[in-house]
Amino acid sequence: MERFKRKLDQEEVDNLITETTEILSHCTNPHLDEAQSATNLVVGYVQSGKTMSFTTLSAMANDNGFRVIVYFAGTKTNLLTQTTKRLRKDLINNGANNQFYKLHENPSLEEVQRIRNELQISTKPTILITVLKHYKYINALADIFNSQQVKNVLKNNAVLIIDDEADQASLNGYAYKNSKKESLSEEWEEDEYTTTYRSILHLRNSIPNHSYIQYTATPQGPLLISILDLLSPKHHTVLTPGKQYTGGKTFFIDKPGLVLTIPDEQVYNSKKNPLTQCPKTLVDALQIHLMNVALVVCIFKKENYLSMMIHADKDQDASRTFYIWVKSLIDMWTEMINADENDLAKIELVESFRQIYPEVIREYDKSTDIIPSFEEILTQLPDVIFDTNIELIISSNKRQGDNKEVDWEGSPSHILVGAEMLNRGFTVENLAVTYMPRYSIGKSTADTIQQRCRFFGYKWNYLKSCRVYLPTDTCIEYAEYVEHEEEMRKWLKENTNLEAVEQLLIISPRLNATRKNILSINTVQTKLNGWRKMNAFQMIDENIRFVEQFITQTIFENDKDYGTTDRNHRFAKLPIQQVIEFLSNFKFSNMPDTARKQATMRYLKYLASKENSPLEHAYIIQMAYAGEARERAFDEQTMKLTTNLHSGAQFQVKRSILVMQKFVLKIRFVFNYIKLNLNVILSVGAGRSLIH
Structure with a gap:
């Protein structure tokens, strides 16, 4: 936890401790030897520190006698790996705290004996269990808790269940996702996602004393309706982001100049507008990213690396197409930048970078910021181009798919191209330039557009170099959503009763634009x-x-x-x-x-x-x-x-x-x-x- 404290000032540390204490205070009593259960909701912004919150909650739960903590760590293997890695780093601390924590990922019945033994260690370590949000693994975990070996040792000791991205798969999107299927059954009973929900209930029924904590950044109306019916949270906590956080309000209200529009003819859709050549705005975005690295990493030395994300479409073939375009451009520029000074191709390339440079420095204040000339940037560009790491992050790519870990510290420049695996829950570190030319046929749901916001986060240190490329309609949707989100958080803070918030969601005409769905x-x-x-x-x-x-x-x-x-x-x-x-x-x-x-x-x-x-x-x-x-x-x-x-x-x-x-x-x-x-x-x- 010391690592977190080094990142936060005292006021932010106090907020973190206060909010974590509030969450834990509404959990079951770990020292009361009887069957208990509690369900709570925790609401944060996208990329605002929810992982830090539940890691702090885990440490506090350990201090207060909780013997097991279960984490539903997303629906994709890369998210599971990401969560497991963070817990190992932040709690076990490279082995320094292994007498206080034991970590298991997707455990099977074969690990029952080991878990039983760890529960009997004299230091009373907390067993940390990360599990994929899939009925197969959740049911397997329920079988472990139902085993006589674990039951005899655990008894009524408290278990904490943390559902990260609780509005995905567990509950929300059920009706909407199934409504988009080409082939529909007449009964929702036959649709998908019931198995995940049932497995969660099965797990909860297998643990006499447990608290179920739902973390989400998108508590839209359907989610609140669902949880009030099905899981019935009794308390909710709204997380306060750190002072360096830059979210929807920053990009779409306070500093709208950071958002650039992709012309309609350059917006990609596999059916409506399948682009056959690299769009001009993507070339501009790539050049801005490379010059950002030269400026922020090499000259200002504010960060060790910067990243660019390209999220073209949910179709993985689209990701491959954009990946090929990006890789071909970088390869071509590598050849050109090595050419003789009188080479016409190199001269033309340098001139194209020179023309886009005013956009790179547009948000900087000439009266307070020392802005280097383009010639100074140009001296750094060759090394930046040579040392750019390009990743294709899609599930069907075994080498760069589910289990791919990006070596962030290995290069000053990263470009990630992907589809759904770059969506919900995935953290693109030091993301500065986002290119998201998704063509929306209909209006997006609020939770969907929010969860694509990988460009939110703690970026104040290099915010002037951030750029987000979006289609016009998407910009409008995000601007509408920001108003919706702020109103939602206001209601959640002012009302201790979730049912009162649900009523506000239903009757408020202000939220019609983003809540019709x-x-x-x-x-x-x-x-x-x-x-x-x-x-x-x-x-x-x-x-x-x-x-x-x-x-x-x-x-x-x-x-x-x-x-x-x-x-x-x-x-x-x-x-x-x-x-x-x-x-x-x-x-x-x-x-x-x-x-x-x-x-x-x-x-x-x-x-x-x-x-x-x-x-x-x-x-x-x-x-x-x-x-x-x-x-x-x-x-x-x-x-x-x-x-x-x-x-x-x-x-x-x-x-x-x-x-x-x-x-x-x-x-x-x-x-x-x-x-x-x-x-x-x-x-x-x-x-x-x-x-x-």
């Missing part, structure tokens, strides 16, 4: 089509209280008398915002139903925000409100009802009251009080007719 037409026509029985068995008591209160406070109108109480229903016509709030407050406890709830709320929000003929009202129907509760068939193994709740001629008659004006959504919320201790079910049906 319109679902695909296929999703609406398949997964929101027809009737759905949405089960909430783990939330029965809470939902019953909410529903009873809702019914008491709502004015219902009676439909005509159909003769018997089981056929007589009543309805309430409510503003659409109240219907959305109703859905928000009704809790579910499994991933498919929560995904369905998310999608329904997002689509309602979208319909209500349409400029022409927005959706204004919807109906909530209380069925058989005067009758006795009817017993329903229930399968205890599958935890599902087997009775069809929406059948029979009488129900078809009931549907006739839902003839509404255009753009009034035909959606029914049905309450059925049933026996078998399953007192309330919310059922949602949305037909194709809702697309007007």
Whole structure:
């Protein structure tokens, strides 16, 4: 931890200790010998020091008697390796602290005996376990905790589970990612990501005393909705970034001159605009990067190296294309820079660097900064070009894929070209120039555009040399997101109750631009089509209280008398915002139903925000409100009802009251009080007719 203190001033150290203490104070008591569990949320900025936070939390947990700490270290092997390496460096400290910490990466049942033995060492070391966020490895870890050897030794000793990037794979993106598939099933139960979620629940069930800490930089509406339903965090902490941090506010509000626009014709898309030659803006960006290295590393000596990142498209073939362009340019410039002074190609190359040099020094203040001439930069350029390390970071490249570690200290200049592996969680050290010509067909989700921000971070020391190349539409999206992010953090700081923040997210018109996240037409026509029985068995008591209160406070109108109480229903016509709030407050406890709830709320929000003929009202129907509760068939193994709740001629008659004006959504919320201790079910049906 001393390494962290050397990087921070006293105020920053105090903030780190205070916030870490707050996080740990809401965890389970490691000295109370009984079953306990706690779930907390920790929110930071992208690249702002979340790793430092949970490393400090680990050290503090060790001091307070936590015997095991589990880290969900991302969905890709390079992120797992990155986290393991950092823990080994910062906590074990090259072996100096090996009596206090023991580290395992993706352990299998074969390591049970070793873990058992380490738990019995007299110094009581904390067992650090990094695991890939994949059901195979998480289930294997659950098997270790369920083994009698570990159970007998661990007993009720406290375990800390740290979920890094908690909005990825664990919960968020479930409905949206699956909505983008070309082939859609009608049921979310058949989609991906349920296995990861189930494995997390399996692991938690295998540990009697544990605290589950979710770290994220993107706590958007769908994430909050998900965690309130599924993992229910009781407390949240908003991390304060260090003074040297440069995030979205820096680039898109305070210093927008650092962001340069890529013309539409140079924006890459494999289908819409497959570029056949290296775009001019990429050449400019490369030259700026090389001169930045000459300026910041060689002349100013502010840093030992600088990096450039090129993120062209999620398609790995695009990364290969851009990699070939960059490598060919550097190879060509290497030959030219070695040529005779009178060589025409060299003269032309030098002149092209000279023309772009004013952009390199544009953000520097001539009255306070000593700015070297281009000739001084030129003397450094040959060595910079010769000593530039170019990496292709894609998963299919075995040599430079998942397990590739960049030798940052080995060269003054690095250029990284890649796709998704340069996305979420990956740290590009000393990144100064970013070139991201991604062509977006539709509006990006807030969490997606945020997690591509590898250019955020602690860059104040060389911020004047930073440049970010983006398409115009992407620049607009980021500017919108910055406003969204700052508002979100303000709410989280001001409200100790996450449910209050969720309500603000839902009702605030200011966040419409980045929160619509319109679902695909296929999703609406398949997964929101027809009737759905949405089960909430783990939330029965809470939902019953909410529903009873809702019914008491709502004015219902009676439909005509159909003769018997089981056929007589009543309805309430409510503003659409109240219907959305109703859905928000009704809790579910499994991933498919929560995904369905998310999608329904997002689509309602979208319909209500349409400029022409927005959706204004919807109906909530209380069925058989005067009758006795009817017993329903229930399968205890599958935890599902087997009775069809929406059948029979009488129900078809009931549907006739839902003839509404255009753009009034035909959606029914049905309450059925049933026996078998399953007192309330919310059922949602949305037909194709809702697309007007």
